[in-house]
Amino acid sequence: xxENSHIDPSGxxxxxxxxxxxxxxxxxxxxxxxxxxxxxxxxxxxxxKKLAHDQVLTLEEIARVARQAVRLGVNKIRLxxxxxxxxxxxxVLLLALDxxxxxxxxxxxxxxxxxxxxxxLLKRYGVSTVNISLDTLDPExxxxxxxxxxxxxxxxxxxxxxxxxxxxxxxxLDVKLNVVLLAGFNEDQIEDFARLSQNLPLAVxxxxxxxxxxxxxxxxxxxxxxxxxxxxxxxxxxxxxLPSRPGDGPARRFRLAGAKGELGVISAVSSHFCxxxxxxxxxxxxxxxxxxxxxxxxxxxxxxxGGASDYELSEALLDAAACKPMNHGxxxxxxxxxxxxxxxxxx
Numbered sequence: 001x002x003e004n005s006h007i008d009p010s011g012x013x014x015x016x017x018x019x020x021x022x023x024x025x026x027x028x029x030x031x032x033x034x035x036x037x038x039x040x041x042x043x044x045x046x047x048x049k050k051l052a053h054d055q056v057l058t059l060e061e062i063a064r065v066a067r068q069a070v071r072l073g074v075n076k077i078r079l080x081x082x083x084x085x086x087x088x089x090x091x092v093l094l095l096a097l098d099x100x101x102x103x104x105x106x107x108x109x110x111x112x113x114x115x116x117x118x119x120x121l122l123k124r125y126g127v128s129t130v131n132i133s134l135d136t137l138d139p140e141x142x143x144x145x146x147x148x149x150x151x152x153x154x155x156x157x158x159x160x161x162x163x164x165x166x167x168x169x170x171x172x173l174d175v176k177l178n179v180v181l182l183a184g185f186n187e188d189q190i191e192d193f194a195r196l197s198q199n200l201p202l203a204v205x206x207x208x209x210x211x212x213x214x215x216x217x218x219x220x221x222x223x224x225x226x227x228x229x230x231x232x233x234x235x236x237x238x239x240x241x242l243p244s245r246p247g248d249g250p251a252r253r254f255r256l257a258g259a260k261g262e263l264g265v266i267s268a269v270s271s272h273f274c275x276x277x278x279x280x281x282x283x284x285x286x287x288x289x290x291x292x293x294x295x296x297x298x299x300x301x302x303x304x305x306g307g308a309s310d311y312e313l314s315e316a317l318l319d320a321a322a323c324k325p326m327n328h329g330x331x332x333x334x335x336x337x338x339x340x341x342x343x344x345x346x347x
Contacts, residue, residue, distance in 0.1 A: 015073040016317060018290070018324035022278060027074045027104075029062055030284040030345050031093065032082040037111050037156075038147030039135070041180055041209060041222075057286045059089060061304045063096035065282055068314050070100050074280075078107040078131075080345075082284065085114035094125035109133065109178070111146075113156060115163035119170055129174040130167055131205075134160055136186050137193065145185065168200060176203040181224040190232040197261035198236075205251050205264040210293065226252070226267035233263060250276065268293070274327035280320060283345045288316065290324035292345070298323075 016024035033051045035043075057065075066077055077097060084090060097106055107129040108122065115132065122130065136142050142160075143153015167175045179186070179193055190206065197204050206229045211218035233239060233254070242253035242262060251264035281289040286301030298320045303313060 013073075014314070014318065016069070016280065016321040018321050020324075020326050022276075022324070023073060024278050024280045024321050024324070025074055026076045026078070026279045027066065027069045028078045028080055028279060028281045029066065030080050030082065030282060031059070031062060031084050031090065032056065032087040033284040034086045035082040035111070036086060036113055037083070039111075039133075039180075040145055040147070041182065043147075051285055055285050057282075057284065057301065057304070059087075059093040059096070061286070061301075062282065063093055064304065065300070065313065065317075066097055066104075067100060068310060069280070069317055070102060070104055072314060072317055074104060075102065076105045076107070078109060080109045083111055083114070084108055085110060085118050090118075091121050091125070094121065094127070098125040105129075107131070112160035112163040116159070116166045119163075119166055119173075122173065123170060127173070129176065131176045131178050132160065132164060132167070133178045133180075134164075135180050135182070137189055141185070145182075164202075168202065174203070175201070176205055178205050178207055180207050180209055181229065182209055182222045183224050184222065187224050187228075187232075190229055191236060194233045194236055194256070194263055197263050198256055198259045200261050202261040203253075203264060204261065205266055207266045208269045210268050223269070225270040226265035227270065229265050230254075239263070274325075277324075280317070280324075281345055288320035289345060290320050294325050296323055296325070 018024060033048075033056065066074075069077075079090075079093070081087070087093075094106070097104070106125065106127045108127055109131040110133070112132040112134065115130065134142075135145050139154035139157040140150045141153070142148070142157040143150045146153065146156060148156045164175065164177070167173055177193070177196070181187055181190070193204050193206070196202055206226065208226055209223050230239070233256075237256050239254040239256065242255055244253070250268070251266050254263045254265075255261075256263070277291075279292075281292065283289055283297070285299075286304065287297040287299050289297045298316060300313070300316045303316055308316075
């Protein structure tokens with residue numbers, strides 16, 4: 001039965017399809033809840049309690065989930081955290097994912113602090129894209145938003161920029177910047193971030209501030225909509241709308257005239273992109289999460305550690321897909337924090 005877990009009784013390949021006909025082809029794997037930064041929108045001031053070592057899935061367990069997901073139609077996998085480069089022996093998982101057939105598109109999201117030294121690892125296992133989280137171009141402000149403090153902020157900011165430059169120099173590696181916008185903190189840097197795309201082959205993505213993780217208070221006064229971002233970017237010149245490509249995800253893509261890179265906005269709150277959502281997430285402690293902004297999760301750790309067959313694991317993945325809601329139900333007028341901590345899920 002294990003080897004045929006991806007075939008239904010009629011003989012047709014089974015797929016991760018939710019009740020609304022969306023094919024879930026994108027799996028995000030949180031490999032750790034540990035992080036070397038404490039970004040204000042991700043963690044509360046006092047931090048969150050770390051998972052015990054035995055609560056976190058092993059790399060082999062994560063690889064097993066990925067293998068069954070690929071058999072069920074997943075063609076894109078992203079490693080997240082916490083900070084994924086804090087996970088010891090990450091190469092073991094990358095090797096397992098690189099060996100999958102049909103081989104998925106492998107991507108990773110990082111805060112950039114440890115990226116430069118790990119670029120050879122990404123190249124070795126064919127990672128196509130690295131997303132680097134950077135919310136400010138000001139070194140001291142970087143210390144404030146990340147919890148490093150004003151004194152250590154410039155050093156951390158320098159490391160991230162060195163990583164960005166090194167990643168851009170790697171042939172065959174696409175580089176994206178993820179910028180979470182917060183009113184009163186970095187909205188005055190929107191144009192400066194956008195200018196980066198003019199001279200660098202970089203995709204800059206502006207992400208709306210989302211109410212994710214019950215442990216972290218959400219301040220709606222900090223919210224900046226994607227439409228406001230577009231208005232500010234147009235001050236630099238006309239924006240050419242770019243077509244959506246397979247694997248692009250929810251970003252609306254644009255380019256300034258003559259630019260080497262591109263721009264994007266992710267309007268997770270102000271304009272639901274739920275109708276096109278193709279994501280399923282696995283948290284660091286082994287919960288399948290069908291929607292980032294809903295309180296639905298399936299704990300599969302006991303399955304993985306209780307001798308479950310590949311068929312039973314596939315059934316759990318299919319059950320999670322079957323419970324994906326039509327939309328996240330959040331409205332600008334009434335935003336509520338939901339879900340598990342971002343440090344365990346990776347956004």
